[in-house]
Amino acid sequence: MSWAGPEDIFLSTSLASYLDKKLLVLLRDGVKLLGVLRSFDQFANVVLEGACERVIVGDLYCDIPLGLYVIRGENVVLIGELDLEREELPAHMICVSVAEIRRAQKAERDATDLKGSMRKRMEFLDLD
Numbered sequence: 001m002s003w004a005g006p007e008d009i010f011l012s013t014s015l016a017s018y019l020d021k022k023l024l025v026l027l028r029d030g031v032k033l034l035g036v037l038r039s040f041d042q043f044a045n046v047v048l049e050g051a052c053e054r055v056i057v058g059d060l061y062c063d064i065p066l067g068l069y070v071i072r073g074e075n076v077v078l079i080g081e082l083d084l085e086r087e088e089l090p091a092h093m094i095c096v097s098v099a100e101i102r103r104a105q106k107a108e109r110d111a112t113d114l115k116g117s118m119r120k121r122m123e124f125l126d127l128d
Contacts, residue, residue: 015040018081025071026078034082035069044073055101057108061093062101
Protein backbone atom coordinates (compact mmCIF):
# COMPACT_ATOMS: atom_id res chain seq x y z
CA MET A 1 0.00 0.00 0.00
CA SER A 2 1.43 3.38 -0.95
CA TRP A 3 0.73 6.61 0.86
CA ALA A 4 -0.33 9.76 -0.94
CA GLY A 5 2.40 12.34 -1.25
CA PRO A 6 1.94 16.11 -0.93
CA GLU A 7 1.50 16.44 -4.69
CA ASP A 8 -1.41 13.95 -4.60
CA ILE A 9 -3.39 15.98 -2.09
CA PHE A 10 -4.21 18.63 -4.69
CA LEU A 11 -5.37 15.96 -7.11
CA SER A 12 -7.65 14.23 -4.61
CA THR A 13 -9.87 17.12 -3.56
CA SER A 14 -11.17 20.33 -4.98
CA LEU A 15 -11.24 22.12 -1.60
CA ALA A 16 -7.47 22.51 -1.71
CA SER A 17 -7.82 25.16 -4.40
CA TYR A 18 -9.97 27.23 -2.00
CA LEU A 19 -7.38 27.40 0.82
CA ASP A 20 -6.71 30.99 1.95
CA LYS A 21 -9.61 32.33 -0.11
CA LYS A 22 -12.81 34.01 1.03
CA LEU A 23 -15.74 31.61 0.78
CA LEU A 24 -19.49 31.45 1.21
CA VAL A 25 -20.61 28.30 3.03
CA LEU A 26 -24.29 27.38 3.02
CA LEU A 27 -25.38 25.04 5.83
CA ARG A 28 -28.27 22.56 5.97
CA ASP A 29 -30.31 24.85 8.23
CA GLY A 30 -30.01 27.74 5.75
CA VAL A 31 -27.30 29.64 7.63
CA LYS A 32 -24.91 31.49 5.30
CA LEU A 33 -21.33 31.88 6.57
CA LEU A 34 -18.54 33.94 5.03
CA GLY A 35 -14.88 33.58 5.91
CA VAL A 36 -11.40 32.57 4.80
CA LEU A 37 -10.84 28.82 4.45
CA ARG A 38 -7.88 27.83 6.63
CA SER A 39 -8.24 24.05 6.87
CA PHE A 40 -10.37 21.10 5.81
CA ASP A 41 -10.32 17.31 5.95
CA GLN A 42 -11.63 14.34 3.96
CA PHE A 43 -15.08 14.67 5.58
CA ALA A 44 -15.48 18.30 4.39
CA ASN A 45 -15.08 19.56 7.97
CA VAL A 46 -13.83 23.10 7.42
CA VAL A 47 -12.25 25.87 9.47
CA LEU A 48 -13.13 29.46 8.57
CA GLU A 49 -11.09 32.36 9.87
CA GLY A 50 -12.77 35.74 10.32
CA ALA A 51 -16.14 34.09 9.84
CA CYS A 52 -19.40 35.99 9.92
CA GLU A 53 -22.99 34.91 9.51
CA ARG A 54 -24.85 36.82 6.81
CA VAL A 55 -28.52 37.21 7.69
CA ILE A 56 -30.84 38.48 4.96
CA VAL A 57 -34.48 39.41 5.53
CA GLY A 58 -36.16 41.07 2.57
CA ASP A 59 -33.99 44.06 1.60
CA LEU A 60 -32.20 44.11 4.98
CA TYR A 61 -28.97 42.32 5.80
CA CYS A 62 -26.47 42.06 8.62
CA ASP A 63 -23.07 40.38 8.96
CA ILE A 64 -22.72 38.97 12.47
CA PRO A 65 -19.03 38.41 13.35
CA LEU A 66 -18.19 34.92 14.65
CA GLY A 67 -14.37 34.77 14.55
CA LEU A 68 -12.69 31.39 14.04
CA TYR A 69 -15.39 28.87 13.13
CA VAL A 70 -15.26 25.09 12.77
CA ILE A 71 -18.02 23.54 10.64
CA ARG A 72 -18.84 19.84 10.64
CA GLY A 73 -18.84 18.54 7.07
CA GLU A 74 -22.23 16.82 7.25
CA ASN A 75 -23.86 20.24 7.70
CA VAL A 76 -22.29 21.75 4.57
CA VAL A 77 -24.57 22.02 1.54
CA LEU A 78 -22.51 24.34 -0.66
CA ILE A 79 -19.09 25.99 -0.65
CA GLY A 80 -18.30 28.74 -3.12
CA GLU A 81 -15.53 31.26 -3.61
CA LEU A 82 -16.43 34.94 -3.37
CA ASP A 83 -15.09 37.35 -5.95
CA LEU A 84 -13.44 40.14 -3.95
CA GLU A 85 -13.45 42.46 -6.98
CA ARG A 86 -17.25 42.45 -7.28
CA GLU A 87 -19.88 43.92 -5.01
CA GLU A 88 -21.35 41.03 -3.03
CA LEU A 89 -24.89 42.35 -2.63
CA PRO A 90 -27.26 44.33 -4.85
CA ALA A 91 -27.30 48.10 -4.33
CA HIS A 92 -30.85 48.13 -2.91
CA MET A 93 -29.84 46.01 0.10
CA ILE A 94 -29.62 47.94 3.40
CA CYS A 95 -27.12 47.05 6.12
CA VAL A 96 -28.72 47.11 9.59
CA SER A 97 -27.68 46.33 13.15
CA VAL A 98 -27.88 42.88 14.73
CA ALA A 99 -30.85 43.96 16.88
CA GLU A 100 -32.76 45.22 13.83
CA ILE A 101 -32.14 42.06 11.79
CA ARG A 102 -33.26 39.88 14.74
CA ARG A 103 -36.51 41.88 14.95
CA ALA A 104 -37.01 41.47 11.19
CA GLN A 105 -36.33 37.70 11.48
CA LYS A 106 -38.90 37.40 14.28
CA ALA A 107 -41.50 39.34 12.28
CA GLU A 108 -40.86 37.13 9.23
CA ARG A 109 -41.12 33.97 11.35
CA ASP A 110 -44.35 35.19 12.99
CA ALA A 111 -45.86 35.97 9.57
CA THR A 112 -44.95 32.51 8.30
CA ASP A 113 -46.43 30.86 11.40
CA LEU A 114 -49.64 32.87 11.02
CA LYS A 115 -49.92 31.92 7.36
CA GLY A 116 -49.50 28.24 8.26
CA SER A 117 -52.08 28.36 11.04
CA MET A 118 -54.57 30.16 8.78
CA ARG A 119 -54.06 27.53 6.10
CA LYS A 120 -54.78 24.77 8.64
CA ARG A 121 -57.95 26.52 9.79
CA MET A 122 -59.19 26.75 6.22
CA GLU A 123 -58.46 23.12 5.27
CA PHE A 124 -62.09 22.17 5.76
CA LEU A 125 -62.96 24.40 2.80
CA ASP A 126 -62.43 22.33 -0.31
CA LEU A 127 -61.74 25.07 -2.83
CA ASP A 128 -60.75 22.69 -5.63
